[in-house]
Amino acid sequence: MDPNQAGHRLTQAYFCSACDASTRCCILRCMAGFADVEIPEELAVAVIAGDRTAHGQVFKLVSPAVMSVAWRMLGTRMSAEEILQDVFIQVIERGGSIERPGALLAWIRTVAINECLMRLCSPWRQRRDDGEFAEDQEDGLDGAARMEGLGDVEKALLALPTETRMVIWLHDVEGYTHKEIGDVMGKTASYSKSQLARGYEGLLAKWNERKELATHELGTR
Amino acid sequence: MDRKPTIAELLAVRDGDPLEAEVATRVRSDSEAQIRIDQMREIQTALRALPSGPAGTEELWREIEAWAAAKVGLQKAGLRRSRWRRIWPLGLVASVGLLAEMFLVSDPVHDQSLETSRTNIVALQQQSRLIETQLMRTSSYAGSASEQALMFRLAEVDAQLASLDDGHSLRGLRERELLWQRRIELMLALQAVQPAAQPSIQYAVY
DSSP: OOSSSOOOOOGGGSSSSSSSSHHHHHHHHHHGGGOOOOHHHHHHHHHHHHHHHHHHHHHHHHHHHHHHHHHHHOOOHHHHHHHHHHHHHHHHHHGGOOOGGGGGHHHHHHHHHHHHHHHHHOOOHHHHHHHHHHHHHHHHHOOOHHHTTTHHHHHHHHHHHHHHHHHHIIISSSOOOOHHHHHHSSHHHHHHHHHHHHHHHHHHHHHHHHHHHHHHHHHHH | OOOOOHHHHHHHHTTTTTOOOOHHHHTTTTTHHHHHHHHHHHHHHHHHOOOOOOOOOHHHHHHHHHHHHHHHHHHHTHHHHHHHHHHHHHHHHHHHHHHHHHSSOOOOOOOHHHHHHHHHHHHHHHHHHHHHHHHHEEEEEEEEHHHHHHHHHHHHHHHHHHHOOOOOOOOHHHHHHHOOOOOHHHHHHHHHSSSOOOOOOOOOOO
C-alpha cells in the first residue's frame, strides 16, 4: 500500500511516538482502523480453503486492526487479546463458509465487532466481570499507568462510557452509518446519533481544554 | 433570538447527513458553529490517526492454533453439551478420585509425571476457555438459586487458582489440574441448568 496515495495524508503530528517516523510501515501502523488493511486475494483464497499457514499470515496482517477495535471498545489490553483469540478461532472454524475472497476482511471486522458487543452484552460476562472489574480497571481505563503515554484524544475517548465510545469508534473510524450501528447494537439509528452527540460533547470539551492549555503554555514562554 | 445549533445538528452538517433547511441555514450563518464543526473534523481526523493496536504475538497465534485443535478434538470425542449434561457427574466423581489420590497416595515425583501434569493443565485450560466462550455466546443468566450457587463455587475455584503459587512440584501441579477440571465441570453444570438462549448477536452472511 502506498502511503502517499489518497487517504494517507497523515501529518508528522499524528505519527505514533513509538514508531520510527522515517519508515513507511510506521504510516501504516499508525492507522487505527480496518480501512487501511488489505488482504491479498490469493491469501484470502487460501484462508477460505483452510490453509493453516495462510491463517497465520492473515493473523499477522489483521491483528493490529482487531486489537485496535477491541482495545478501544472494551478498554483493556487483556480483553482485546481475548477478542483477537476468539476472532481467529472463528476464522479457522468458519472461514471456509465465506463465499467471496474479497469479503474476508469485512467478515473479520464484523466478527471482531460482534465479539466485542457480545462480550459487553453477555449476562455471563457481566456476572464474571463483577468480580474481575476492579482488577481489570487497574490495567484498563482508570489506571494511571495505562493513561500515561496516551494522546489526549485517546484519553478523552477512553474516559467516555463504553457504549458512547463504541458508537464514536464505529461511526468515525470504522465508517458505520447510524442505522448500521443501531442494527448491530440492537438499538435505533436515533440512539446512535444521540450517543455520538453525547460523546462529542465530552470530546469537544477536552479538545478545547487542551487548546487553551497549549495557548497558555505558549504565552508563558 | 435564534437558538444555538445542537451538537447533533453540527455533527449532521459535518457528516453531510440530511438536515432541515432552516437548521442548515442557521448553521451556515453562525461563525461559532462553523468553528465547532471544524473542531469536530479535527477530532475525527485525530481518532482515525490513532496508533493501531499491537500485532498479535507468535505466542498468541500458537495458543489460537492449540485452541482450534483442542476444539476439533473435543468435537471428535463427542463431548458436546448434550453429552456433557449426562456425564458431568461422572467427571465430578473422577475429580474426587483424583483428590483422594493426591492426598492419600504418596506418588514418587519424577519428570514424566510432571510433564504429563503440565500437558493436562494446558488441555484443561483450552477446554475451559472454549466452554467459557460458548457460555458467553449462549448464556441466559436467570439468577436462579442453582445458578447462583454454581457461580459462587466458580468464583471460589477462580480465587483458589489465583492464589496458587507458581511452584512446579507434582503436588502443586496436580492441585492446579484438579482446580481446572473443577472449573470446567462447574461451567458445564451452569450450562446444564440454564435454559438455552439464542445469541443476541447474529453474524452477517457473506
